[in-house]
Amino acid sequence: MSLPLGFTGARLDRADQLRTDAAAFAATTADPRARCLALDGIDFVPGEGGGLRWEPLDPADDRALLLLGLDDARVPHFVRESAPSQRIDARSRTVMRLLPLLSGEDAALYGGARSLVDWHARHRFCAACGTATALFRGGWGRKCGQCNAEHFPRVDPVVIMLAEYDGRVLIGRQAGFPPGFFSALAGFVEPGESLEEAVARELFEEAGIRVSEVTYVASQPWPFPSSLMIGCRAVANDPALTLDTTEIEAAMWVDRAGVRAALAGDMGAPFVAPPPLAIARHLLEDWAG
Ligand SMILES: [Zn+2]
Numbered sequence: 001m002s003l004p005l006g007f008t009g010a011r012l013d014r015a016d017q018l019r020t021d022a023a024a025f026a027a028t029t030a031d032p033r034a035r036c037l038a039l040d041g042i043d044f045v046p047g048e049g050g051g052l053r054w055e056p057l058d059p060a061d062d063r064a065l066l067l068l069g070l071d072d073a074r075v076p077h078f079v080r081e082s083a084p085s086q087r088i089d090a091r092s093r094t095v096m097r098l099l100p101l102l103s104g105e106d107a108a109l110y111g112g113a114r115s116l117v118d119w120h121a122r123h124r125f126c127a128a129c130g131t132a133t134a135l136f137r138g139g140w141g142r143k144c145g146q147c148n149a150e151h152f153p154r155v156d157p158v159v160i161m162l163a164e165y166d167g168r169v170l171i172g173r174q175a176g177f178p179p180g181f182f183s184a185l186a187g188f189v190e191p192g193e194s195l196e197e198a199v200a201r202e203l204f205e206e207a208g209i210r211v212s213e214v215t216y217v218a219s220q221p222w223p224f225p226s227s228l229m230i231g232c233r234a235v236a237n238d239p240a241l242t243l244d245t246t247e248i249e250a251a252m253w254v255d256r257a258g259v260r261a262a263l264a265g266d267m268g269a270p271f272v273a274p275p276p277l278a279i280a281r282h283l284l285e286d287w288a289g
Helices: 022-030 104-122 195-207 256-263 279-288
Strands: 035-037 054-056 065-070 076-080 133-136 141-144 156-165 168-173 185-188 211-222 227-236 250-255
Touching: 022 065, 022 076, 035 104, 065 104, 076 104, 104 211, 156 195, 156 211, 156 279, 168 185, 168 195, 168 279, 185 195, 195 211, 195 227, 211 279, 227 279, 250 256, 256 279
Parallel strands: 035 076, 156 227
Antiparallel strands: 035 054, 065 076, 133 141, 156 168, 156 185, 168 250, 211 227
Protein backbone atom coordinates (compact mmCIF):
# COMPACT_ATOMS: atom_id res chain seq x y z
CA MET A 1 0.00 0.00 0.00
CA SER A 2 1.59 3.26 -1.14
CA LEU A 3 -0.56 5.60 1.00
CA PRO A 4 -2.13 5.21 4.44
CA LEU A 5 -5.73 4.09 4.21
CA GLY A 6 -8.37 6.83 4.43
CA PHE A 7 -9.90 7.65 7.81
CA THR A 8 -7.30 5.56 9.66
CA GLY A 9 -4.39 6.60 11.86
CA ALA A 10 -6.08 8.65 14.61
CA ARG A 11 -3.52 8.78 17.40
CA LEU A 12 -5.77 9.48 20.39
CA ASP A 13 -5.85 6.96 23.21
CA ARG A 14 -9.56 6.12 23.41
CA ALA A 15 -9.15 5.72 27.20
CA ASP A 16 -11.87 3.13 27.66
CA GLN A 17 -11.18 3.02 31.41
CA LEU A 18 -12.44 6.62 31.74
CA ARG A 19 -15.77 5.76 30.14
CA THR A 20 -16.96 3.66 33.05
CA ASP A 21 -15.37 5.64 35.92
CA ALA A 22 -17.73 8.56 36.67
CA ALA A 23 -15.26 10.39 38.92
CA ALA A 24 -12.40 10.07 36.46
CA PHE A 25 -14.65 11.14 33.60
CA ALA A 26 -15.79 14.22 35.56
CA ALA A 27 -12.15 15.11 36.26
CA THR A 28 -11.44 14.79 32.55
CA THR A 29 -14.22 17.25 31.68
CA ALA A 30 -12.85 19.64 34.34
CA ASP A 31 -9.32 19.56 32.88
CA PRO A 32 -8.60 23.17 31.80
CA ARG A 33 -6.66 21.86 28.80
CA ALA A 34 -9.67 19.87 27.53
CA ARG A 35 -10.66 20.62 23.93
CA CYS A 36 -13.85 20.17 21.95
CA LEU A 37 -14.05 19.53 18.21
CA ALA A 38 -15.79 22.39 16.39
CA LEU A 39 -18.57 21.16 14.09
CA ASP A 40 -21.00 22.88 11.75
CA GLY A 41 -23.91 20.48 11.90
CA ILE A 42 -21.93 17.32 11.39
CA ASP A 43 -19.24 18.78 9.13
CA PHE A 44 -15.88 19.87 10.49
CA VAL A 45 -14.86 23.51 10.68
CA PRO A 46 -11.42 24.17 9.18
CA GLY A 47 -8.90 25.48 11.70
CA GLU A 48 -6.96 28.69 11.16
CA GLY A 49 -3.73 26.97 10.24
CA GLY A 50 -5.47 24.16 8.38
CA GLY A 51 -6.59 20.95 10.05
CA LEU A 52 -9.46 20.65 12.51
CA ARG A 53 -10.60 23.45 14.79
CA TRP A 54 -10.55 22.70 18.53
CA GLU A 55 -12.13 24.96 21.13
CA PRO A 56 -12.06 25.15 24.95
CA LEU A 57 -15.04 23.49 26.66
CA ASP A 58 -17.88 26.02 26.92
CA PRO A 59 -19.53 25.64 30.36
CA ALA A 60 -22.67 27.33 29.00
CA ASP A 61 -23.14 24.57 26.43
CA ASP A 62 -25.39 21.90 27.97
CA ARG A 63 -25.05 19.32 25.19
CA ALA A 64 -23.41 16.10 26.37
CA LEU A 65 -19.68 15.62 25.90
CA LEU A 66 -18.52 12.52 24.04
CA LEU A 67 -14.96 11.51 24.91
CA LEU A 68 -12.88 10.98 21.77
CA GLY A 69 -9.71 10.26 23.75
CA LEU A 70 -6.46 11.60 25.16
CA ASP A 71 -3.48 12.80 23.15
CA ASP A 72 0.17 12.05 23.96
CA ALA A 73 0.17 14.83 26.61
CA ARG A 74 -3.02 13.31 28.11
CA VAL A 75 -5.08 16.31 26.94
CA PRO A 76 -8.74 15.25 26.73
CA HIS A 77 -10.44 15.65 23.36
CA PHE A 78 -14.22 15.74 23.14
CA VAL A 79 -17.00 16.32 20.66
CA ARG A 80 -20.51 17.37 21.69
CA GLU A 81 -23.72 15.53 21.01
CA SER A 82 -25.94 17.48 18.59
CA ALA A 83 -28.96 19.29 20.05
CA PRO A 84 -32.22 17.30 19.70
CA SER A 85 -33.69 20.13 17.64
CA GLN A 86 -30.78 20.09 15.22
CA ARG A 87 -31.25 18.26 11.94
CA ILE A 88 -28.11 16.64 10.63
CA ASP A 89 -27.64 14.89 7.33
CA ALA A 90 -25.03 12.22 7.93
CA ARG A 91 -25.25 10.94 4.39
CA SER A 92 -24.27 14.32 3.00
CA ARG A 93 -20.84 14.19 1.44
CA THR A 94 -20.47 17.94 0.99
CA VAL A 95 -17.61 17.70 3.48
CA MET A 96 -15.74 15.55 0.94
CA ARG A 97 -14.68 18.77 -0.78
CA LEU A 98 -12.90 19.89 2.37
CA LEU A 99 -11.49 16.55 3.51
CA PRO A 100 -8.38 16.77 1.30
CA LEU A 101 -7.35 19.77 3.45
CA LEU A 102 -6.91 17.48 6.45
CA SER A 103 -3.95 15.31 7.36
CA GLY A 104 -4.72 11.60 7.43
CA GLU A 105 -4.65 11.68 11.22
CA ASP A 106 -7.17 14.53 11.42
CA ALA A 107 -9.43 12.91 8.82
CA ALA A 108 -9.45 9.74 10.93
CA LEU A 109 -10.25 11.65 14.10
CA TYR A 110 -13.02 13.59 12.40
CA GLY A 111 -14.47 10.50 10.73
CA GLY A 112 -14.86 8.72 14.06
CA ALA A 113 -16.37 11.79 15.72
CA ARG A 114 -18.77 12.27 12.82
CA SER A 115 -20.04 8.69 12.98
CA LEU A 116 -20.46 8.91 16.76
CA VAL A 117 -22.35 12.24 16.73
CA ASP A 118 -24.59 10.97 13.96
CA TRP A 119 -25.34 7.74 15.82
CA HIS A 120 -26.47 9.62 18.93
CA ALA A 121 -28.66 11.92 16.84
CA ARG A 122 -30.46 8.93 15.32
CA HIS A 123 -30.74 6.80 18.47
CA ARG A 124 -32.35 9.00 21.09
CA PHE A 125 -35.06 6.41 21.79
CA CYS A 126 -34.83 2.78 22.86
CA ALA A 127 -35.19 0.38 19.94
CA ALA A 128 -36.73 -2.20 22.31
CA CYS A 129 -39.41 -0.15 24.11
CA GLY A 130 -39.46 3.33 22.60
CA THR A 131 -38.49 5.23 25.77
CA ALA A 132 -36.02 8.12 25.52
CA THR A 133 -32.51 6.85 26.28
CA ALA A 134 -29.65 8.49 28.18
CA LEU A 135 -26.05 8.63 27.12
CA PHE A 136 -23.56 6.53 29.13
CA ARG A 137 -20.00 5.19 28.88
CA GLY A 138 -18.57 8.63 28.16
CA GLY A 139 -20.63 8.90 25.02
CA TRP A 140 -19.96 5.39 23.69
CA GLY A 141 -23.42 4.02 24.37
CA ARG A 142 -26.99 4.83 25.37
CA LYS A 143 -29.03 3.17 28.07
CA CYS A 144 -32.78 2.85 28.50
CA GLY A 145 -34.05 3.75 31.97
CA GLN A 146 -37.31 1.89 31.34
CA CYS A 147 -36.19 -1.58 30.17
CA ASN A 148 -32.43 -1.32 30.90
CA ALA A 149 -31.48 -2.15 27.31
CA GLU A 150 -28.02 -0.92 26.37
CA HIS A 151 -27.33 0.36 22.87
CA PHE A 152 -23.88 0.83 21.33
CA PRO A 153 -22.67 2.85 18.33
CA ARG A 154 -23.16 0.79 15.23
CA VAL A 155 -20.61 -0.06 12.59
CA ASP A 156 -21.96 -1.41 9.30
CA PRO A 157 -19.65 -3.90 7.55
CA VAL A 158 -19.41 -3.47 3.79
CA VAL A 159 -17.40 -5.73 1.51
CA ILE A 160 -15.68 -3.99 -1.39
CA MET A 161 -13.84 -6.15 -3.85
CA LEU A 162 -11.93 -6.58 -7.05
CA ALA A 163 -12.76 -9.71 -8.98
CA GLU A 164 -9.87 -10.82 -11.18
CA TYR A 165 -9.89 -12.85 -14.39
CA ASP A 166 -6.91 -13.54 -16.62
CA GLY A 167 -4.90 -10.44 -15.70
CA ARG A 168 -7.84 -8.04 -15.59
CA VAL A 169 -10.03 -6.71 -12.76
CA LEU A 170 -13.71 -5.88 -12.69
CA ILE A 171 -14.77 -2.28 -11.96
CA GLY A 172 -18.21 -0.74 -12.16
CA ARG A 173 -20.08 2.52 -11.87
CA GLN A 174 -23.40 3.65 -10.42
CA ALA A 175 -25.62 6.05 -12.35
CA GLY A 176 -24.88 8.87 -9.91
CA PHE A 177 -21.09 8.71 -10.24
CA PRO A 178 -19.22 11.57 -11.97
CA PRO A 179 -18.58 11.04 -15.69
CA GLY A 180 -16.01 8.32 -16.40
CA PHE A 181 -15.68 7.39 -12.73
CA PHE A 182 -15.45 3.65 -11.97
CA SER A 183 -14.81 1.90 -8.67
CA ALA A 184 -14.73 -1.52 -7.05
CA LEU A 185 -18.09 -3.23 -6.53
CA ALA A 186 -19.35 -3.21 -2.95
CA GLY A 187 -22.27 -4.18 -0.75
CA PHE A 188 -23.40 -4.54 2.84
CA VAL A 189 -22.69 -7.78 4.67
CA GLU A 190 -25.99 -9.40 5.66
CA PRO A 191 -26.87 -11.39 8.78
CA GLY A 192 -25.91 -15.03 8.47
CA GLU A 193 -23.01 -14.80 6.05
CA SER A 194 -19.23 -14.63 6.23
CA LEU A 195 -17.19 -11.94 4.51
CA GLU A 196 -16.22 -14.46 1.85
CA GLU A 197 -19.86 -15.35 1.26
CA ALA A 198 -20.84 -11.67 1.11
CA VAL A 199 -18.17 -11.01 -1.54
CA ALA A 200 -19.36 -13.95 -3.64
CA ARG A 201 -23.04 -13.01 -3.27
CA GLU A 202 -22.53 -9.34 -4.17
CA LEU A 203 -20.46 -10.14 -7.25
CA PHE A 204 -23.10 -12.59 -8.43
CA GLU A 205 -26.00 -10.21 -7.71
CA GLU A 206 -24.42 -7.13 -9.28
CA ALA A 207 -22.30 -8.60 -12.10
CA GLY A 208 -23.56 -12.16 -12.55
CA ILE A 209 -20.15 -13.74 -11.98
CA ARG A 210 -19.26 -16.69 -9.78
CA VAL A 211 -15.99 -16.42 -7.87
CA SER A 212 -13.64 -18.50 -5.75
CA GLU A 213 -10.50 -17.81 -3.70
CA VAL A 214 -11.80 -14.76 -1.84
CA THR A 215 -8.95 -13.12 0.09
CA TYR A 216 -8.83 -10.20 2.51
CA VAL A 217 -6.68 -7.18 1.58
CA ALA A 218 -7.34 -4.29 4.02
CA SER A 219 -10.10 -2.33 5.75
CA GLN A 220 -10.96 1.27 6.55
CA PRO A 221 -13.83 3.22 8.12
CA TRP A 222 -16.14 5.22 5.84
CA PRO A 223 -18.06 7.73 7.98
CA PHE A 224 -21.12 8.21 5.69
CA PRO A 225 -22.58 7.40 8.11
CA SER A 226 -20.73 4.54 9.79
CA SER A 227 -19.49 1.85 7.40
CA LEU A 228 -16.44 -0.34 7.79
CA MET A 229 -15.15 -1.04 4.30
CA ILE A 230 -13.59 -4.50 4.09
CA GLY A 231 -11.43 -4.74 0.99
CA CYS A 232 -11.10 -8.14 -0.70
CA ARG A 233 -10.05 -9.84 -3.89
CA ALA A 234 -11.65 -12.77 -5.62
CA VAL A 235 -10.96 -14.90 -8.67
CA ALA A 236 -13.78 -15.08 -11.23
CA ASN A 237 -14.60 -18.45 -12.74
CA ASP A 238 -15.86 -16.90 -16.00
CA PRO A 239 -15.69 -13.28 -17.29
CA ALA A 240 -19.18 -13.10 -18.83
CA LEU A 241 -21.14 -10.31 -17.08
CA THR A 242 -24.85 -10.03 -16.34
CA LEU A 243 -25.38 -6.63 -14.72
CA ASP A 244 -28.04 -5.72 -12.20
CA THR A 245 -28.75 -2.30 -13.71
CA THR A 246 -30.70 -1.17 -10.66
CA GLU A 247 -27.37 -1.29 -8.78
CA ILE A 248 -24.74 -0.53 -11.40
CA GLU A 249 -24.95 1.29 -14.68
CA ALA A 250 -21.87 -0.20 -16.29
CA ALA A 251 -18.97 -2.56 -15.53
CA MET A 252 -15.84 -3.59 -17.35
CA TRP A 253 -12.68 -5.64 -17.07
CA VAL A 254 -9.48 -3.57 -17.06
CA ASP A 255 -5.87 -4.76 -17.37
CA ARG A 256 -2.94 -3.53 -15.28
CA ALA A 257 -1.85 -0.95 -17.85
CA GLY A 258 -5.35 0.54 -17.82
CA VAL A 259 -5.50 0.62 -14.04
CA ARG A 260 -2.05 2.21 -13.80
CA ALA A 261 -3.04 4.88 -16.34
CA ALA A 262 -6.20 5.67 -14.35
CA LEU A 263 -4.27 5.87 -11.07
CA ALA A 264 -1.78 8.22 -12.73
CA GLY A 265 -4.65 10.39 -13.98
CA ASP A 266 -3.64 9.97 -17.62
CA MET A 267 -5.96 11.63 -20.14
CA GLY A 268 -6.24 8.46 -22.20
CA ALA A 269 -6.99 6.18 -19.22
CA PRO A 270 -10.02 3.89 -19.61
CA PHE A 271 -11.67 5.30 -16.46
CA VAL A 272 -11.36 7.92 -13.71
CA ALA A 273 -10.00 6.31 -10.53
CA PRO A 274 -11.46 6.73 -7.02
CA PRO A 275 -9.87 9.40 -4.76
CA PRO A 276 -7.14 8.62 -2.19
CA LEU A 277 -9.59 8.54 0.75
CA ALA A 278 -11.46 5.61 -0.82
CA ILE A 279 -10.24 2.07 -0.17
CA ALA A 280 -11.17 1.21 -3.78
CA ARG A 281 -8.14 3.20 -4.87
CA HIS A 282 -5.92 1.19 -2.55
CA LEU A 283 -7.32 -2.05 -3.85
CA LEU A 284 -6.49 -0.94 -7.38
CA GLU A 285 -2.98 0.21 -6.36
CA ASP A 286 -2.39 -3.03 -4.51
CA TRP A 287 -3.49 -5.07 -7.50
CA ALA A 288 -1.66 -2.99 -10.14
CA GLY A 289 1.59 -3.24 -8.17
ZN1 LIG B 1 -36.11 0.39 26.58
